[in-house]
Amino acid sequence: GDSVTQMEGPVTLSEEAFLTINCTYTATGYPSLFWYVQYPGEGLQLLLKATKADDKGSNKGFEATYRKETTSFHLEKGSVQVSDSAVYFCALGSGSARQLTFGSGTQLTVLP
Amino acid sequence: NAGVTQTPKFRILKIGQSMTLQCTQDMNHNYMYWYRQDPGMGLKLIYYSVGAGITDKGEVPNGYNVSRSTTEDFPLRLELAAPSQTSVYFCASSRPRGQGDEQYFGPGTRLTVT
Numbered sequence: 001g002d003s004v005t006q007m008e009g010p011v012t013l014s015e016e017a018f019l020t021i022n023c024t025y026t027a028t029g030y031p032s033l034f035w036y037v038q039y040p041g042e043g044l045q046l047l048l049k050a051t052k053a054d055d056k057g058s059n060k061g062f063e064a065t066y067r068k069e070t071t072s073f074h075l076e077k078g079s080v081q082v083s084d085s086a087v088y089f090c091a092l093g094s095g096s097a098r099q100l101t102f103g104s105g106t107q108l109t110v111l112p
Numbered sequence: 113n114a115g116v117t118q119t120p121k122f123r124i125l126k127i128g129q130s131m132t133l134q135c136t137q138d139m140n141h142n143y144m145y146w147y148r149q150d151p152g153m154g155l156k157l158i159y160y161s162v163g164a165g166i167t168d169k170g171e172v173p174n175g176y177n178v179s180r181s182t183t184e185d186f187p188l189r190l191e192l193a194a195p196s197q198t199s200v201y202f203c204a205s206s207r208p209r210g211q212g213d214e215q216y217f218g219p220g221t222r223l224t225v226t
Contacts, residue, residue, distance in 0.1 A: 101157075
């Protein structure tokens with residue numbers, strides 16, 4: 001079945017550092033790919049998405065490119081802020097209802 | 113627009129008790145989903161629905177039941193609560209396939225079974 005493998009955390013960075021969180025996937029067909037963010041005590045919010053190969057999703061300075069040849073969707077940000085501290089989930093959408101399969105999440109802490 | 117709302121926010125159940133987790137969305141979305149999130153883990157799909165009267169099992173359906181009598185509501189029923197069902201439960205909704213794949217999540221229900 002479909003699966004998502006996400007970089008293990010936790011990740012601790014200083015403010016303005018460069019962020020990469022790795023995400024690879026296994027799927028049949030042509031899934032959509034997503035990054036969701038979860039702040040403490042809250043539900044998940046969509047951060048960015050890509051629906052086909054070579055698409056780049058971007059939002060709030062975060063970017064990820066759908067790479068079919070390497071089955072990857074790595075999340076990057078050039079300069080993180082303290083307010084970016086959260087748990088980040090990579091997910092793929094597939095099936096008749098575009099059900100989501102999630103990675104295990106990466107806890108990011110950004111220190112001032 | 114309230115989006116996706118869930119009640120209750122927190123609940124403690126004794127083993128063998130039953131309860132219904134409520135989920136309502138006001139975005140007129142056809143698709144709705146229930147996920148559970150165990151500590152340190154990603155979310156796993158319990159059940160989903162593509163419209164009123166239509167439901168289907170996800171990855172971890174055992175111990176749960178759902179119904180979808182209206183577009184807005186998608187309640188999740190636990191019949192005989194077990195400690196393994198201690199988790200945070202999230203409801204989500206989305207537009208039909210081909211109209212935007214992203215799912216919108218509720219704030220979650222934290223359930224403890226003791």
